[in-house]
Amino acid sequence: xxxxxxxxxxxxVLCAAKIVEADNKQLxxxxxxxxxxxxxxxxxxxxxxxxxxxxxxxxPWLAADIGxxxxxxxxxxxxxxxxxxxxxxxxSQAILLGVKPRYRFKSPYEVYGRLGLQYWRTELELEExxxxxxxxxxxxxxDTGYGYYLSIGGAHYVTENVMxxxxxxxxxxxxxxxxxxxxxxxxxxxxxxxxVGYRF
Amino acid sequence: xxxxxxxxxxxxxxxxxxxxxxxxxxxGCEIQGSxxxxxxxxxxxxxxxxxxxxxxxxxxxxxxxxxxxxxxxxLVGGDVFEARTATERVLLTKRGFFAGSYAESLSVDNSIxxxxxxxxxxxxxxxxxxxxxxxxxGTDPGPGELVGKSASVSFPLAxxxxxxxxxxxxxxxxxxxxxxxxxxxxxxxxxLAAVNCTDGLATSSYGVVIDKxxxxxxxxxxxxxxxxxxxxxxxLNQGSGTIEFVRDATLMLLxxxxxxxxxxxxxxxxxxxxxxxxxIESTCNIRMFLQRQLDGQFDTTFDAGTVIGSTSAExxxxxLPPVPL
Numbered sequence: 001x002x003x004x005x006x007x008x009x010x011x012x013v014l015c016a017a018k019i020v021e022a023d024n025k026q027l028x029x030x031x032x033x034x035x036x037x038x039x040x041x042x043x044x045x046x047x048x049x050x051x052x053x054x055x056x057x058x059x060p061w062l063a064a065d066i067g068x069x070x071x072x073x074x075x076x077x078x079x080x081x082x083x084x085x086x087x088x089x090x091x092s093q094a095i096l097l098g099v100k101p102r103y104r105f106k107s108p109y110e111v112y113g114r115l116g117l118q119y120w121r122t123e124l125e126l127e128e129x130x131x132x133x134x135x136x137x138x139x140x141x142x143d144t145g146y147g148y149y150l151s152i153g154g155a156h157y158v159t160e161n162v163m164x165x166x167x168x169x170x171x172x173x174x175x176x177x178x179x180x181x182x183x184x185x186x187x188x189x190x191x192x193x194x195x196v197g198y199r200f
Numbered sequence: 201x202x203x204x205x206x207x208x209x210x211x212x213x214x215x216x217x218x219x220x221x222x223x224x225x226x227x228g229c230e231i232q233g234s235x236x237x238x239x240x241x242x243x244x245x246x247x248x249x250x251x252x253x254x255x256x257x258x259x260x261x262x263x264x265x266x267x268x269x270x271x272x273x274x275l276v277g278g279d280v281f282e283a284r285t286a287t288e289r290v291l292l293t294k295r296g297f298f299a300g301s302y303a304e305s306l307s308v309d310n311s312i313x314x315x316x317x318x319x320x321x322x323x324x325x326x327x328x329x330x331x332x333x334x335x336x337x338g339t340d341p342g343p344g345e346l347v348g349k350s351a352s353v354s355f356p357l358a359x360x361x362x363x364x365x366x367x368x369x370x371x372x373x374x375x376x377x378x379x380x381x382x383x384x385x386x387x388x389x390x391x392l393a394a395v396n397c398t399d400g401l402a403t404s405s406y407g408v409v410i411d412k413x414x415x416x417x418x419x420x421x422x423x424x425x426x427x428x429x430x431x432x433x434x435x436l437n438q439g440s441g442t443i444e445f446v447r448d449a450t451l452m453l454l455x456x457x458x459x460x461x462x463x464x465x466x467x468x469x470x471x472x473x474x475x476x477x478x479x480i481e482s483t484c485n486i487r488m489f490l491q492r493q494l495d496g497q498f499d500t501t502f503d504a505g506t507v508i509g510s511t512s513a514e515x516x517x518x519x520l521p522p523v524p525l
Contacts, residue, residue: 183336
């Protein structure tokens with residue numbers, strides 16, 4: 001089901017690109033490596049994520065930015081304490097809404113940024129193992145909420161309409177599990193990605 | 201369920217396998233942090249617990265372990281030792297120096313007489329050091345077999361050392377430290393010493409224990425004992441046959457005590473550090489802890505146990521090797 005939902009949202013973004021009849025539209029697809037941080041003693045491995053953005057330029061240097069962010073299941077290194085061994089994983093999706101300023105040089109390069117709000121949905125999963133003779137276990141919880149994102153990138157125009165991009169992204173999901181737990185946290189996702197953009 | 205590395209770790213680990221890594225080898229002198237537990241019987245369920253209250257401190261160091269047929273038992277799944285006084289309570293969530301041992305600091309004051317040890321099942325509190333919301337997600341295998349078992353100790357009279365003076369200097373391993381204290385109610389006495397030596401280029405640090413097995417009559421609480429320096433300082437070239445290094449539970453307790461007194465700024469392996477400087481030829485700082493010990497009581501469901509309440513005081517003396525003429 002989540003996959004179908006993602007496809008639906010991507011389709012909506014693409015449809016939006018079709019519907020808006022103007023020259024100042026752009027579709028970006030970025031693939032990136034992520035680093036997760038909860039500000040606590042977590043130990044997440046590097047993860048992967050995909051971001052799709054549709055931009056509508058209402059000025060040559062400024063666009064409205066709508067996007068979808070989908071991460072894979074990012075695993076933590078296994079840890080051991082007096083209770084047993086445990087490992088968590090996080091999977092996250094977000095709808096992004098903001099602005100995208102850019103500056104295009106005379107050469108076929110441009111720099112751009114993104115800044116906006118996100119509505120996220122995050123699933124936290126836990127695996128525990130207590131050793132021989134005690135049954136292992138698994139549990140998970142989901143939450144939704146708001147946060148923000150910002151990024152900075154550079155693009156090289158391969159043709160007048162097609163560009164390749166490099167992008168650094170910083171996303172913060174605020175108050176994850178606030179109201180459900182006494183130990184809520186802010187989830188920071190930093191990523192480095194590359195992708196392609198298409199202007200039409 | 202994806203099984204990850206620790207899945208193969210058995211619930212019960214042998215002391216031997218858990219402590220081989222702690223063994224420290226040094227030139228001509230092999231010192232093991234721990235390779236067995238004296239006074240732990242090969243058979244039966246055995247309780248070990250100690251609460252030590254050092255002079256003028258507002259916390260006592262508490263350590264505990266349970267052994268089943270001579271093997272330390274890991275408490276898992278939310279089972280945890282609790283140390284409790286009339287007004288304070290802590291869970292022993294820090295690991296001790298061997299598998300299956302646990303330690304923590306417990307607030308105490310002069311109104312405190314007794315410390316009660318219990319094995320409790322606290323699935324959320326035991327996980328409180330984890331990063332994720334432990335009150336929201338978790339798996340609870342339920343209480344283990346040891347939950348409900350208990351022991352209790354009382355603190356003996358506080359220790360007051362009257363001699364030697366702080367920083368008294370000794371120049372020979374044939375010297376005798378004239379240790380004096382205000383005698384108490386006839387409880388057992390022993391000395392733990394944390395030794396740090398340097399020859400200007402290298403250092404050595406280690407811990408020794410001086411009890412009735414090292415010096416006959418050391419345990420008598422009569423207020424006076426001579427401690428030969430050769431029970432503390434040794435010649436690396438001659439071996440360390442004259443001294444007994446701290447190990448096992450005593451090692452754990454002394455390291456915790458040093459950690460407490462240094463506000464966490466001491467090397468966690470201070471007592472196991474590689475010995476490079478030859479103590480007899482080095483300048484050594486000797487922190488001597490005189491301990492008064494009082495046997496406590498353990499649950500009748502245990503077959504045996506070593507359950508101790510203790511108080512301690514510290515004196516620091518120096519060893520300076522004789523200057524060659």
